[in-house]
Structures are given as structure tokens and as C-alpha cells.
Amino acid sequence: MAMLATTRRISHWFDERLGLDAIRQFIAHKTVPLHSATPWYYFGGVTLFLFVLQVLTGVLLLLYYRPTPSEAYESVQFIVTRVQFGWLVRSIHSWSANLMILTAFIHMFSVVFLHAYRKPRELTWLSGVVLLGLAMGFGFSGYLLPWNTVSYFATKVGTDMAASVPWIGPPLARFLRGGEEVGGATLTRFFGFHVAVLPGLATLLLILHLLLVQKLGISSPPKVEAEHARKGTSIPQMPFFPNFFLRELMAWYAALGVLGSLAAIFPWELGDKADPFASAPAGIRPEWYFLAPFYTLKLLPSHVGFIEGELLGLLGFAVLVLGWVSLPFWGTNKQGFDRTHLVKGVAFALLAYLVTFSLLGYYR
Amino acid sequence: MPQERRTLLRWLLGGGFTASVLSFLYPAVKFMNPPTVPEASTNEVSAGKVQSLKPNSGKIVKFGSRPALLIRVSDTEWRAYSAICTHLNCTVQFQDSTRQIWCACHNGFYDLNGKVVSGPPPRPLEEYAVHIRGEDVVITRRT
Numbered sequence: 001m002a003m004l005a006t007t008r009r010i011s012h013w014f015d016e017r018l019g020l021d022a023i024r025q026f027i028a029h030k031t032v033p034l035h036s037a038t039p040w041y042y043f044g045g046v047t048l049f050l051f052v053l054q055v056l057t058g059v060l061l062l063l064y065y066r067p068t069p070s071e072a073y074e075s076v077q078f079i080v081t082r083v084q085f086g087w088l089v090r091s092i093h094s095w096s097a098n099l100m101i102l103t104a105f106i107h108m109f110s111v112v113f114l115h116a117y118r119k120p121r122e123l124t125w126l127s128g129v130v131l132l133g134l135a136m137g138f139g140f141s142g143y144l145l146p147w148n149t150v151s152y153f154a155t156k157v158g159t160d161m162a163a164s165v166p167w168i169g170p171p172l173a174r175f176l177r178g179g180e181e182v183g184g185a186t187l188t189r190f191f192g193f194h195v196a197v198l199p200g201l202a203t204l205l206l207i208l209h210l211l212l213v214q215k216l217g218i219s220s221p222p223k224v225e226a227e228h229a230r231k232g233t234s235i236p237q238m239p240f241f242p243n244f245f246l247r248e249l250m251a252w253y254a255a256l257g258v259l260g261s262l263a264a265i266f267p268w269e270l271g272d273k274a275d276p277f278a279s280a281p282a283g284i285r286p287e288w289y290f291l292a293p294f295y296t297l298k299l300l301p302s303h304v305g306f307i308e309g310e311l312l313g314l315l316g317f318a319v320l321v322l323g324w325v326s327l328p329f330w331g332t333n334k335q336g337f338d339r340t341h342l343v344k345g346v347a348f349a350l351l352a353y354l355v356t357f358s359l360l361g362y363y364r
Numbered sequence: 365m366p367q368e369r370r371t372l373l374r375w376l377l378g379g380g381f382t383a384s385v386l387s388f389l390y391p392a393v394k395f396m397n398p399p400t401v402p403e404a405s406t407n408e409v410s411a412g413k414v415q416s417l418k419p420n421s422g423k424i425v426k427f428g429s430r431p432a433l434l435i436r437v438s439d440t441e442w443r444a445y446s447a448i449c450t451h452l453n454c455t456v457q458f459q460d461s462t463r464q465i466w467c468a469c470h471n472g473f474y475d476l477n478g479k480v481v482s483g484p485p486p487r488p489l490e491e492y493a494v495h496i497r498g499e500d501v502v503i504t505r506r507t
Contacts, residue, residue: 160453279457280468298470302486
């Protein structure tokens with residue numbers, strides 16, 4: 001009894017200073033649309049959960065990691081062989097990074113197929129797509145940090161792709177590499193991007209993304225909206241707290257189970273130390289989420305007409321990314337009607353391209 | 365008149381603020397641009413002994429700060445190229461089974477003259493000259 005009274009007093013003290021009651025009221029009235037596609041809503045939260053795990057395990061790795069070419073590989077080797085549970089922490093960091101990008105992709109495609117990008121949620125879409133880009137930036141910069149052969153060549157290829165961009169390419173590549181070649185300066189820069197620049201940007205954008213979701217609420221698919229409009233009923237809602245929140249927690253728990261199993265059963269490999277004077281090994285390929293562009297570049301001939309194949313590939317990717325980012329703007333016609341069939345068709349085509357080319361890139 | 369004075373003040377304040385921001389940004393941007401480190405131009409390197417490489421084999425050697433590929437085509441015939449693939453900067457290797465130069469990153473093939481045979485590389489490899497001086501193999505940049 002006395003404990004309850006003390007808790008209330010503490011809560012009241014904070015209430016008076018922070019106005020927590022308004023937040024409590026907001027949460028109490030927050031609802032989530034209930035329909036057959038509701039489970040897709042959990043993937044955004046799972047992505048957030050995996051991001052938090054990334055930060056936590058990343059902070060742990062920072063206690064031992066040393067970002068220089070002579071020490072980086074050895075320090076990761078030390079983490080996985082000598083530090084207690086070091087192998088597990090590193091494995092969780094690597095696996096959760098990959099799972100986070102996977103769940104972010106699922107979240108993005110579910111938003112597209114449920115048409116949740118429509119007015120007034122254009123900014124939520126844009127902030128989400130940029131967040132996915134930052135997640136891939138995390139992947140690219142973090143990939144180099146163990147300073148192994150695969151990561152070294154992946155960085156050479158990645159920064160050289162940047163160098164191929166007309167006009168801004170060469171200075172951009174120099175900025176990324178910290179010089180003309182991939183070396184110690186690149187490692188230091190990538191470390192800085194990975195642990196300071198990208199987390200800062202991602203946190204700001206994440207706050208914006210979550211605030212927009214809170215402000216605009218969760219969208220219902222047009223099909224569900226139309227069905228209820230025809231019937232003259234409103235879409236059933238589930239209280240966010242505790243109903244949706246507890247379900248989301250269960251999804252996090254399941255994600256943790258999958259992550260823990262993967263990290264323990266398939267510990268992330270370290271590979272061989274990078275040697276700038278060794279040939280790229282046979283079978284070299286990037287992380288799975290870069291496989292589709294990797295295989296596309298492999299297929300392109302040296303020249304297509306007067307243009308270099310590599311440049312044509314980059315132009316194609318740029319057009320694809322711009323088209324995808326601007327989806328909310330062409331996904332609705334001038335009269336304000338949704339082009340749901342067009343969007344679905346484009347999304348299916350993109351998904352088919354990504355899956356097919358990633359599989360081909362992996363197996364061929 | 366007071367309106368004009370206000371407009372002038374706005375311009376002065378806005379201009380001053382913009383100039384301040386630019387004066388902060390300029391050194392920051394300049395700082396991010398890595399300085400050019402002068403590198404001694406390498407024109408010649410020793411690539412080891414003649415006996416260290418069997419016919420129909422190749423090896424990567426340091427040519428300054430960059431890798432070069434030395435190939436012993438036969439007992440008497442040698443070739444050397446920059447080992448940097450002209451596609452996306454990976455390091456190539458000699459494939460003895462096909463007697464071609466191969467880039468594992470995107471499956472680009474060059475022939476023993478450094479010319480592109482197949483795959484995405486847009487240009488031939490830069491060729492170096494190989495000299496045998498007694499027992500030593502020396503690679504030099506072509507002028």
C-alpha cells in the first residue's frame with residue numbers, strides 16, 4: 001500500500017513537470033486498424049527493435065575494436081576468439097544488421113502493397129525510404145570494418161561505382177576513400193560514418209518517421225476503406241495499448257528468437273585479412289542486399305552503343321531509385337484517384353527483379 | 365522610409381547570417397576533402413627472380429602503391445599489366461586453364477595482350493614492359 005502511494009507520488013511529481021498525462025491520454029486513445037492485413041504492421045516495429053539491438057551490440061564492439069588497417073582485423077579476431085561471448089556479440093551485430101535490412105524491405109513492400117504511402121503520408125514514405133538508404137549505408141560502411149578480403153574488394157567496387165558518376169563522381173570517391181585508393185584513411189572514415197554520422201542521421205530521421213506515424217495515424221488499405229464505405233460502417237480498431245503493443249512485443253520476442261538462433265548456430269565468419277596486393281578471390285560477392293545490382297553490373301557488356309555499360313547500369317539504378325522514392329506522387333492521378341493497379345504492377349516487377357537477380361548473383 | 369530602412373536591415377541581417385553560415389561551412393567542407401599526398405612516381409620495379417615463376421603462371425607484384433600482374437607466358441615470353449580491372453577497380457589474376465586474365469568481381473576476361481575478351485571491363489589493361497636482367501625480372505612503365 002505504502003509502495004503504491006510512493007509510486008503515485010513519484011508519478012505525480014513527474015506529471016507536474018513533464019505533462020505525462022497528455023502522453024498517457026494520447027496512448028489511451030491511439031488505435032490501430034483491424035483487418036486481414038494488420039500483421040504486416042508489426043514489421044516496422046521489428047525493424048526498430050533490431051536497430052536498437054544494433055546500437056547496443058555496436059557499443060559493446062566499440063570497447064575492443066581498433067579502426068586501423070594493421071589492427072582492425074586482429075581486433076575483431078580478438079573479439080571473437082578471446083573476449084568472453086565476443087563471438088556472440090559480433091554474430092548478433094552482423095545477423096541483426098542483415099535481419100534489420102530484411103524487415104525494413106518487408107515493411108517497405110507492405111506499405112506499398114497496402115497503399116499506405118498515399119496522401120497525407122508522403123513524408124512518412126520519404127523518411128522511410130531515406131532510412132532504408134541509411135541502413136544500407138550502415139551495411140556498406142560496417143562491412144569494411146573487419147578489414148577482410150571480401151570487404152576490401154566490396155569497398156573498392158562500391159567506391160569505384162561512386163567515381164563513375166559524371167562530374168561529382170571523382171571528388172565523391174576521394175571523399176569516401178579519404179584519398180585516391182581504398183586504404184587506412186578509408187577505414188577511419190568508414191568507421192566515423194558507421195559509428196557517428198549515420199547513427200546521428202538515422203536517429204533524427206527515425207524520430208521524424210515515428211512522429212509522422214503518430215500524427216497521421218496508421219493507414220488502412222483502400223480495399224478495406226471502400227468495403228466499409230459501401231457498408232456504411234467504420235473500420236474496426238484495436239487499442240494500441242495494450243492490445244497492439246503486447247502483440248508487437250511478441251513479434252520482437254520472435255525476432256529475438258530467430259536472431260539468437262542464427263547468431264549461435266551460424267556465427268558470422270571473419271574470413272581472411274585484406275591484402276591490397278592480392279587478386280580478388282573467386283566467388284567474391286557482396287552482401288545479399290547488394291546482389292541484384294552486383295549481378296546486373298556483371299551482365300552488362302563493356303559498351304552499349306556509345307555509353308559504357310557500367311555508366312548505363314548506374315543511370316538505370318538512379319532512375320529506378322528516383323522512381324521508387326517518388327512513388328506517392330505518381331501513385332495517384334491528377335483527379336486524386338489511386339493508381340493501385342499500376343503501383344502493384346511496378347512493385348511486383350521490382351520485387352521479381354530483386355529476388356531473381358539476387359538469386360542469380362548468389363548462385364552464378 | 366521606415367519600410368525601406370527595415371528592408372535594408374533585413375537584407376543586412378540575412379546577408380550577414382548567410383555569410384556567417386558559409387564561413388563556417390567552407391572550412392568544414394575543405395577539411396573533409398583529403399589532401400593530395402605526393403607520391404613518388406614508380407617507373408621500374410624488380411619483380412623477383414626468373415626461376416620464381418613457372419611458364420604459364422602469373423603473380424601479383426607491387427608497382428609503387430598499386431598492384432601489377434606479371435605473367436610468364438612461356439620460357440622466354442613475359443608480360444606485365446596493371447592488375448587493376450578497368451571495370452570497377454578489383455585486382456585481376458592470371459588463369460592458367462584458359463590462359464586469360466580474369467577479374468573475379470564481375471567476371472571480366474582479358475587476353476594475354478591485355479585486351480578485353482568478354483564481360484563488363486570497358487578498356488584494356490595498362491601494359492608494362494618486362495626486361496630480363498641476368499636472373500632478375502624487371503617491370504618498367506612504357507613511355
